[in-house]
Amino acid sequence: MDPHLLRTFVTVARRGSFSAAAAELGYTQSAVSQHIAALEADLSAVLLRRRPVLPTEAGRLLLEHAGPLLLRLDAARADVARLVAEPTGRLTVGATPLALTPEVAHRLAGLRAAHPRWEVTIRVLDRDAVPAAVSSGALDAGLTDGMTAPNDPLSLPETGPLAVTAVSERPLHVTLPTTHPLATRAGLRLPDLADAYWLDAPATAIPLTHLRTACPPGPFRARLRYEATDLHGLALLIAAGEGLALLPALGGLPGVTQVPLRAPRSTHRVELLTGGATHGPAAALREALASPAVGGG
Secondary structure (H helix, E strand, O other): OOHHHHHHHHHHHHHOOHHHHHHHHOOOHHHHHHHHHHHHHHHOOOOEEOOOOEEOHHHHHHHHHHHHHHHHHHHHHHHHHHHHOOOOOEEEEEEOHHHOOHHHHHHHHHHHHHOOOOEEEEEEOOOOHHHHHHHHOOOOEEEEEEEEOOOOOOOOOOOOOOEEEEEEEEOEEEEEEOOOOOOOOOOEEHHHHOOOEEEEOOOOOOOHHHHHHHOOOOOOEEEEEOOOOOHHHHHHHHHOOOOEEEEEOOOOOOOEEEEEEEEOOOEEEEEEEEOOOOOOHHHHHHHHHOOOOOOOO
16 A cells, blocks of 8 residues: 555545645645545545545554554654754654653753753653654654552553663652542542542543553542643642552642552553664653663652
8 A cells, every 4th residue: 555645545534534644734626626536446445434534444444553653654764864864953752741851851951951052842742652752753753651569660562673772760649629528537448449530631631541450450430520630620629539549759739749659569650762773862851861760668
């Protein structure tokens, strides 16, 4: 399959419109139609219904393969570009909200002080976006976080080869309102909280899917879903009684108390993802954040 045709197909399916896909890709609408027709002829299958524009069963099957295929192609291009490119003074880092620990920020500031001419950009993203963006070359490096057993690596989506550097491991805490009956406990067990109401905040707190995996078959029901990366807003919702959240220790959150998680044995882990460059700002960042892991706990 021609990857250009495959990319056109994915864009049409996502936008639900030939004209919208043409505008996004910079093609004429007739060129988009020709791409889809050529791909359908190559596969001997109708991939899209025209009115309305929706994937057929064959189209839905192809979409399941298309995303990973295109991402791996982008990753291959990015890896070659990193290898042959001259070092630049630009560094674009994607980070999940909980990956920017105080020690990470301190070491990044030290790196900036050593290279005052560098242009550094930090983009706050959710966990799913960081590995793909590093693989495709949209980011020079990425900081991501999650819940693991002590010393275990994070479970990352398959996006292509990435260099993974352990940055920190810290204890996890159940975060609840200061007025909650459990707020004065010395420690809490996750299985005892399986029937409590939680905030579903996958971009900030530990996702509820991870809690259900760690303590099956607990329901870990969500009272409210929070689709944002603002920890202050999350704390306000917890303080208002909208649900609990599992977070590392964070200072200065209004109206909440954090009680250490005693069981299961779990940790909040931060990892740096890079494309394997051996020189330039991304490599320097990897060296600055390399072991011994910063902020370990």
